Amino acid sequence: MSRILIIEDDPDIALGLQEDLARHGHDTDVARDGEAGLRRARDGAWDVILLDVMLPLRDGFEVCRELRRLRVKTPVIMLTARTQEAEKVLGLEVGADDYVTKPFSAAELRARIKAVTRRFADDDDSAGTYRFGQCEVDFDRAELRRAGVVVDVTALELRLLRVFSRSRGRVLTREQLIRQAWGDNVYIGDRVVDTHILNLRKKVEAVPTSPQHIRSVRGIGYRFDG
Template sequence: MNKKVLIVEDEGSIRGFLKINFKRNNFTVIEAESGEKAIENARIEKPIITILDIMLPGIDGFKTCEILRREFPQMGIIILTARSQDMDKIMGLEFGADDYMIKPFNPLELIARVNSLLRRIGSQENRSDLIVSGNYKIDDRAMKVYKDDAEIDLTPKEYMLMKIFMNNPGKALSRNELLNLVWGYDYIGDTKIVDVNIRRLREKVEEESSHPKTIETVWGVGYRWRKN
């Protein structure tokens, strides 16, 4: 598997420290000191993972994350923030990040989270061909989702959620079940990541995301894909 990582950090000492640790773990490292440079390098190098600081000169990390997610829906993105407020974490996830870490952090934990994200990306290679539910269809070999034959642009996590839902129509799935299936049993971040991704997914697949009729909320439990 591609083990190319893009490190986006304006502080050279931190960037260099991360570079050393990733190279020790057999990653190919690309660097960027700004959001603009990160987008430019991503377009050229096509990294599988991006480590993205939030506080950047020029366009900030949130906007950079949004652009990278739109242009590279299969890319894994982990944001770095020096602030511990819930709003910063939620904003990062809203803009398309897969995970986050708060500075200061242990580089070994960051490497472990990156490897976990790589395993989840790689596990998608073992898949069947077509999954159909009503007017929705998944071409699992191409990793594409369609509604009424129009393709829906999903992130890797949204795709995995969609696949789980369509494979389990009518079944109430708890937040913990979804967290374990999509983010892995070794995920140690905030469980709010499930709700954030469900909200983003609804915006893409529902007629009215504020009144979902396909991805139903099961109060006190989690979510359910409505049988068609």
Template sequence: MTKVLLVEDDPAIRLAIAESLVNENYTVDEVSSATEAFKKVTNENYDLILLDLILPDMDGMELCKKLRDEDIRVPIIMVTSRKDEIDKIIGLEIGADDYITKPFIMRELLARMKALLRRVSFDSGKLSKYSFGNISVDFKKFEALKDGKPIKLSATEFRVLHYFIQHEGEVISRDKFLDDVWGYDSFPTTRTVDNFILSLRKKIEDNPAEPKHLITVYKIGYKFIK
């Protein structure tokens, strides 16, 4: 069974989400603080983390960054009542894989969870290792090197890079990119999509302002060049 860590400090919300997930045959561990969550994640294996942004001891974004800094690649969906676009951009840039805003219906959360789990379990058999420029990637091990040194990519960033490599030289529209990679319109604006790509460029390009691999095609989308 898929094992989920639910990090939510509101008892009523935590109970409601947990009961819904159990009814969908998920195994759920519940914690109410970032400290408890970090201990759980570093000692147990999880398939997905539902992370509330506002926690009593540490901001959810800070916890997300801490997990990624520890090279913990468990997919993370941030859950919050904040509606500011900047929060969404920051959350994705520090390693969150998706973002859902309260109030939401459980069907939407379940759909996002299933889509995210499907994305991170993509078949890398046809493309397990790949190198371009000074970057080398092992998609089976979820490892990436730049100039021989490890770089930290989220599960979604590996997925995005895998997708671009598979479509090398093709111009990918933003709509097709969202549909193929995310499976639904999880990003409300083009600006958020562009910021996600910018974040990935910062990790793999020598000069993100003048990218050589992840190229923007004006008014259309993107293409990958080896």
């Protein structure tokens, strides 16, 4: 059984989610605006947070960004009625682990919940420290240091670093990165992957425009030389 926080201002959607998740053995609670959701997410012990984008007081992007700033690592699935790729990219950039576009089926959402909780558990099971160049990644503490200085990273960026650390010297396609960092049954475009790699390079490379660690392999994907 998972403990799931639902941050959703639409009472019908929130109730429907609660009823379906309860039928499948999950324990849920609801916050109806961004401020209340942030407090509950920060102070509670949750396995997953379902976070609507359009919320009163604070929108979902602000809530997710603040949670990651506070180093809350709980997996976040954003619920959005927006289909534009730019909105999805923004959600992932602020630290969300996945997104579901409304309207969605209950079965799809349960599958996404299962996928993010499995990835989170896998990350916990394979913790450790990895060093490359001037960087040190402490997966136990979810922390990246460059030249001894702590650098803010999202949960997704840490998963990408874990994937790269396990595949040093190998060329990984974008499809492989999506499957290993985002999970199965997650459908995102190449541009989303490239945006995250660009952001990650800014944090680990001495000269992001001339990367020495996360190298592009034209027409295929990326190779990690760490």
